[in-house]
Amino acid sequence: MFVINALTSVILAMLTVTLVSFVFWPKSGVFWKWQRGKRNTLRVLIEDALKHLYDQEYKGLKTTIPSISGTLEIPGDETVRLMTRLESLGLVKSQEEGFQLTPEGRRYALRMIRIHRLWERYLADKTGLAETEWHPKAERLEHNMTDQEAEVLAAQVGHPRYDPHGDPIPTPSGKLPPKKGQPLTDIEEGELAWIVHIEDEPSAIYAQLVAQGLHPGMQLQVLEKDQQRIRVVAEGEENVLAPVVAANVTVEPLPREHEIGGPHDTLAVLNVGETAEVIGLSKACRGPQRRRLMDLGIVPGTIIKAEMRSAGGDPIAYNIRGANIALRKQQAEFIHIRRMKEAA
Numbered sequence: 001m002f003v004i005n006a007l008t009s010v011i012l013a014m015l016t017v018t019l020v021s022f023v024f025w026p027k028s029g030v031f032w033k034w035q036r037g038k039r040n041t042l043r044v045l046i047e048d049a050l051k052h053l054y055d056q057e058y059k060g061l062k063t064t065i066p067s068i069s070g071t072l073e074i075p076g077d078e079t080v081r082l083m084t085r086l087e088s089l090g091l092v093k094s095q096e097e098g099f100q101l102t103p104e105g106r107r108y109a110l111r112m113i114r115i116h117r118l119w120e121r122y123l124a125d126k127t128g129l130a131e132t133e134w135h136p137k138a139e140r141l142e143h144n145m146t147d148q149e150a151e152v153l154a155a156q157v158g159h160p161r162y163d164p165h166g167d168p169i170p171t172p173s174g175k176l177p178p179k180k181g182q183p184l185t186d187i188e189e190g191e192l193a194w195i196v197h198i199e200d201e202p203s204a205i206y207a208q209l210v211a212q213g214l215h216p217g218m219q220l221q222v223l224e225k226d227q228q229r230i231r232v233v234a235e236g237e238e239n240v241l242a243p244v245v246a247a248n249v250t251v252e253p254l255p256r257e258h259e260i261g262g263p264h265d266t267l268a269v270l271n272v273g274e275t276a277e278v279i280g281l282s283k284a285c286r287g288p289q290r291r292r293l294m295d296l297g298i299v300p301g302t303i304i305k306a307e308m309r310s311a312g313g314d315p316i317a318y319n320i321r322g323a324n325i326a327l328r329k330q331q332a333e334f335i336h337i338r339r340m341k342e343a344a
Contacts, residue, residue, distance in 0.1 A: 048072055183249070184241070184250070187253065267304065277340055282335075289331070289334070302321065314328055
């Protein structure tokens with residue numbers, strides 16, 4: 001009996017030591033991981049709050065407890081504690097009209113904005129990630145990057161001036177050009193404009209704009225406008241937008257004598273047996289997708305013939321520079337063509 005009790009005591013002691021080590025072991029213990037996670041969560045909130053303050057300042061809007069609480073999706077009392085912390089760190093000052101960044105807070109905010117937009121540029125140009133995933137992915141990546149790593153990332157994407165949504169990327173010294181353009185809702189019927197920016201928040205509206213194929217760099221014309229809808233044509237495609245959606249598209253007017261190219265057919269409408277000449281790729285085709293099509297020889301002037309449709313109708317085999325290549329409808333829609341008449 002004594003031996004059993006002694007053995008039980010030894011086992012319990014070993015289990016206790018193991019449990020304590022598991023929880024409190026330096027650096028890798030659960031307690032210390034929890035502490036680091038708590039600190040990291042606070043840092044993320046601080047950095048996201050600073051970005052929100054700068055965004056409001058850039059747009060000429062006031063920053064209040066409700067605006068911060070809504071953006072960060074945290075309760076009002078937690079927002080108050082967060083702003084108190086930011087004030088104690090010398091990053092924010094409270095005034096009658098709301099909160100304002102201090103010079104140090106502005107530098108910190110611009111650093112985070114630079115990293116975020118560089119990541120979005122990288123995700124757009126170097127990966128096949130869907131457009132609606134760029135922003136949330138960059139939000140997760142931006143908080144774990146040093147200034148040195150940010151400069152390496154900038155070099156990888158060619159030191160861009162704008163992110164894929166048309167937002168300017170701050171320079172390493174924090175310089176940023178003034179806001180340009182006007183909402184699409186300000187453009188009158190018959191006027192021409194080109195898209196310089198598409199707001200990626202709220203995500204539901206951004207997803208709708210992506211689904212309608214609108215993106216920076218496109219030229220458009222307002223065909224019809226009233227209080228319920230705005231009808232535009234862009235790259236030969238008509239789109240109908242609610243005013244609340246159109247307000248998230250920033251444009252710069254074009255002279256009335258300017259000619260907008262299109263409408264263009266796309267390779268997706270070419271029937272089997274028909275031949276067409278490539279006149280270009282849609283600006284919506286980016287990154288690896290664009291490089292793959294160009295590597296296949298799909299550039300302006302290339303002659304393509306639709307050879308065979310699969311049993312399900314998608315993909316379709318096309319003869320491109322002497323080789324039969326299967327392309328899905330989604331890929332073919334990126335390719336603008338001019339149909340060629342068959343010789344008599």
